[in-house]
Amino acid sequence: MATRESRTIARIMMAPSVIVLLIWMIVPLALTLWFSFQNYNLLNPVVTFAGWLNYQFFLTDPAFAQSIVNTLLLVGGVLLITVVGGIFLALLLDQPIWGQGIVRILVISPFFIMPPVAALIWKNMLMHPGYGIFARIAEAFGQQPIDWFAQVPLFSIILIVAWQWLPFATLILLTALQSLSEEQKEAAEMDGANAVRRFIYIILPHLARAITVVILIQTIFLLAIFAEVLVTTNGGPGYNSTNLAFLVYRTALLSFDVGGASAGGVIAVILANIVAIFLMRAVGRNLDA
Amino acid sequence: MGSITLEHVNKSFGGHQVIPDASLEIEDGAFVVFVGPSGCGKSTLLRLIAGLEDTTSGIIRLDGEDVTQRGPAHRGLAMVFQSYALYPHMTVRQNIAFPLKMANTDKATTERKVDDAARVLNLTDYLDRKPRQLSGGQRQRVAIGRAIVRQPKAFLFDEPLSNLDAALRVNMRIEITELHQHLKTTMVYVTHDQVEAMTMADKIVVLNAGRIEQYGTPMELYRTPANKFVAGFIGSPRMNFLEGAHAEKYRAATIGVRPEHLRISRESGDWHGRVGVVEHLGSDTFLHVHMEGVGLQTVRTEGEKEFVPGDTVWLSPDPSRIYRFDQSGLALR
Numbered sequence: 001m002a003t004r005e006s007r008t009i010a011r012i013m014m015a016p017s018v019i020v021l022l023i024w025m026i027v028p029l030a031l032t033l034w035f036s037f038q039n040y041n042l043l044n045p046v047v048t049f050a051g052w053l054n055y056q057f058f059l060t061d062p063a064f065a066q067s068i069v070n071t072l073l074l075v076g077g078v079l080l081i082t083v084v085g086g087i088f089l090a091l092l093l094d095q096p097i098w099g100q101g102i103v104r105i106l107v108i109s110p111f112f113i114m115p116p117v118a119a120l121i122w123k124n125m126l127m128h129p130g131y132g133i134f135a136r137i138a139e140a141f142g143q144q145p146i147d148w149f150a151q152v153p154l155f156s157i158i159l160i161v162a163w164q165w166l167p168f169a170t171l172i173l174l175t176a177l178q179s180l181s182e183e184q185k186e187a188a189e190m191d192g193a194n195a196v197r198r199f200i201y202i203i204l205p206h207l208a209r210a211i212t213v214v215i216l217i218q219t220i221f222l223l224a225i226f227a228e229v230l231v232t233t234n235g236g237p238g239y240n241s242t243n244l245a246f247l248v249y250r251t252a253l254l255s256f257d258v259g260g261a262s263a264g265g266v267i268a269v270i271l272a273n274i275v276a277i278f279l280m281r282a283v284g285r286n287l288d289a
Numbered sequence: 290m291g292s293i294t295l296e297h298v299n300k301s302f303g304g305h306q307v308i309p310d311a312s313l314e315i316e317d318g319a320f321v322v323f324v325g326p327s328g329c330g331k332s333t334l335l336r337l338i339a340g341l342e343d344t345t346s347g348i349i350r351l352d353g354e355d356v357t358q359r360g361p362a363h364r365g366l367a368m369v370f371q372s373y374a375l376y377p378h379m380t381v382r383q384n385i386a387f388p389l390k391m392a393n394t395d396k397a398t399t400e401r402k403v404d405d406a407a408r409v410l411n412l413t414d415y416l417d418r419k420p421r422q423l424s425g426g427q428r429q430r431v432a433i434g435r436a437i438v439r440q441p442k443a444f445l446f447d448e449p450l451s452n453l454d455a456a457l458r459v460n461m462r463i464e465i466t467e468l469h470q471h472l473k474t475t476m477v478y479v480t481h482d483q484v485e486a487m488t489m490a491d492k493i494v495v496l497n498a499g500r501i502e503q504y505g506t507p508m509e510l511y512r513t514p515a516n517k518f519v520a521g522f523i524g525s526p527r528m529n530f531l532e533g534a535h536a537e538k539y540r541a542a543t544i545g546v547r548p549e550h551l552r553i554s555r556e557s558g559d560w561h562g563r564v565g566v567v568e569h570l571g572s573d574t575f576l577h578v579h580m581e582g583v584g585l586q587t588v589r590t591e592g593e594k595e596f597v598p599g600d601t602v603w604l605s606p607d608p609s610r611i612y613r614f615d616q617s618g619l620a621l622r
C-alpha cells in the first residue's frame with residue numbers, strides 16, 4: 001500500500017466484499033429492530049405498532065434479571081475453569097512424556113463432540129441421580145447422590161460447558177507455551193528463579209496474550225450458550241438455569257411472541273457489546289504488540 | 290574467587306557421545322575461550338559447567354568444591370546467551386534487577402547495583418525501555434548487565450557476539466575484554482571465531498569433536514600447535530599444508546607453512562606456481578597460488594607488491610617456521 005494509486009485500487013477491490021458483509025449484517029439486525037417495535041404474535045394475525053411495549057415487557061419480566069445474572073455467571077464460571085485448567089493442562093502436556101501425541105489427541109477430543117451430544121452424555125451417563133457414574137461414586141462412599149440438575153442446575157451446566165471448552169483453551173495455551181524460548185527459561189533458572197517464580201515472572205507474562213485470546217473468543221461463544229440448557233434443564237427449575245439466549249427462545253417459540261423475542265434479541269446484542277467493551281478495556285491491551 | 294576444574298567429564302545425549310573425556314583447569318580470574326568448529330561441543334561443555342546439562346560421568350569443581358550435582362541456580366555462575374534471552378515483558382531496569390529480586394535483595398541495594406551496572410555498560414538512558422526498543426548491541430549489554438549485578442564467581446558467554454554486525458562485534462569484543470580487566474572475574478567464552486579467541490583470551494581451549502586438542506595461551510597455540518587440527522584452526526589466513534614429496538624432504542607426513550612465512554619472488558625459490566585469485570586488503574595482500582600437484586597455497590605479502598592473476602612465481606618457506614606433522618597429524622618437534 002505504498003502509493004495513493006494502490007490505496008485507491010485496494011479500496012475499490014475491497015468494496016464488493018465490504019458491501020456484501022454490510023448487507024449480511026444490516027438486514028437481519030434491521031429486521032430484528034423492526035419486529036421489536038411491533039405487536040407481532042404468531043397466534044394473532046393482526047400486526048400493529050407497539051412502541052417500547054415489547055422492551056418494557058421483556059425488561060420487567062421476572063426472569064430477565066435472573067437470566068442476566070445467569071448469563072454472566074455462566075460466562076465467568078466457564079472462563080475461570082477453562083483458563084486455570086487450561087494453563088495447568090498445558091504445563092503438563094508441555095513436559096516430555098511417553099505417548100505425548102496420543103495424550104494430546106485425547107485431551108483435544110471433547111472439542112469435537114457436538115454440544116447437545118456432550119450435554120446428553122453428561123446428563124444421562126455422569127450426572128443422572130439414579131444410574132449416573134457420579135451417583136454410583138457417591139453411593140460407594142456411602143453418600144447421598146446429588147441430583148445435579150435439580151440442586152445445582154447452573155453449576156452443572158457450567159461444568160458441562162467448561163468440559164467442552166477446556167481443550168480449546170489448553171490447545172491455544174500449549175502452543176503459546178511452546179513458543180517460549182528455552183534459553184529464556186534457562187536464563188531465569190541461572191538467575192536463581194525456582195519453578196514457581198519462573199511460572200509467575202516468565203511463563204505467565206508470556207502467556208498473557210494467549211489468555212486474552214482465549215477469553216475473548218470464548219466469551220463470544222459462551223454468551224450464546226443454548227443447546228446445553230435446552231437438553232439438560234430446560235432453563236429450570238424455575239428460572240434457575242435460564243440464560244439470556246434461552247429466555248429469548250422461550251419468548252419466541254413457547255409464547256409465539258416474535259415482537260417480544262426480537263426485543264430480547266436486541267437487548268442481548270447490547271449486553272454482548274457492553275461485555276465486549278468491558279473485556280477490551282480489561283484485557284485487550286495485551287493484544288497490542 | 291572462581292576457579293573451575295573439569296575432571297574426566299563425559300557427556301552423551303542418548304547413545305551419542307558429544308564430550309568423550311574432558312579434563313581442564315581454569316584459574317581464578319582467567320579469560321578462557323573455547324574455540325572450535327560448529328557442532329564440536331563447545332556449548333555443551335559450557336552448559337555442563339553452568340549446570341544446565343547433567344554430566345554423564347566425571348566431576349566439575351568450582352573453587353575446588355564438587356558441584357556436579359548442584360543445579361544452575363546454586364553454582365553462583367552467570368551466563369550470557371547467544372540470543373541474549375532477555376525477558377521481553379520487563380524493562381531494562383527490571384531485566385537487570387531480576388537476579389537480585391530472585392535473591393530477595395532489598396530495594397536500596399538493588400537500585401544501587403542496577404545503576405552501577407547501567408553506568409559501566411552505558412545503559413543509563415535506556416533503563417525504562419523494553420528490550421524490543423533496543424539495538425542488538427544494547428541488548429547484548431543488558432544481558433551482560435543482568436550477569437554482572439549478581440557478582441558471580443565466573444561469567445559464561447555462549448557466542449555472545451554472533452548476532453551482531455562486524456563493526457559492532459569488534460567494539461563489543463573490546464568492551465568485554467575491558468570489562469574483564471575491570472572486574473577481574475573468571476570468564477569462559479565460547480566462540481567459533483578464531484580471531485575472537487586469539488584477541489580476547491588469556492588461554493584458549495581448542496575443541497574438535499568434543500575432544501580438547503590443545504589448551505594454552507594464544508601465542509603458544511600459534512607458535513607450537515600440538516597437531517594439524519590446531520595448526521589449521523589457529524591463524525588467519527589458514528596454514529598451508531603440503532604432503533608427499535615436499536613433506537618427505539623434511540622427514541614428515543605433512544608439513545605446514547603459514548601464509549605469512551612464505552616468501553614470494555618472480556625469479557627464484559623452492560616451489561613453483563601460478564597466481565590465481567589476488568585479495569587486496571590494503572595493508573596486506575593475500576595471493577592464492579596454484580602449485581603443480583599440490584593445489585592452492587595462500588601467501589601473505591605487504592599490500593604494495595603488485596601481482597596479477599596468471600603471473601608465474603616462486604615460493605620459499607622460512608625454514609625455521611616449518612611445522613612438521615606425522616601420519617596421525619601430531620606435531621613432530
Ligand SMILES: Nc1ncnc2c1ncn2[C@@H]1O[C@H](COP(=O)(O)OP(=O)(O)O)[C@@H](O)[C@H]1O
Nearest residue numbers: 302305307325326327328329330331332333334
Ligand atoms: N540436547 C541435545 N540433544 C541431543 N544432541 C545434542 C543436544 N545438544 C547438543 N547436541 C549435539 O551435541 C553436539 C555438540 O553440540 P553443541 O555443543 O551445541 O556444539 P557447538 O556449540 O560447538 O556448535 C552436536 O552434534 C549436537 O547435535
Ligand SMILES: [Mg+2]
Nearest residue numbers: 331332333448
Ligand atoms: Mg553452540
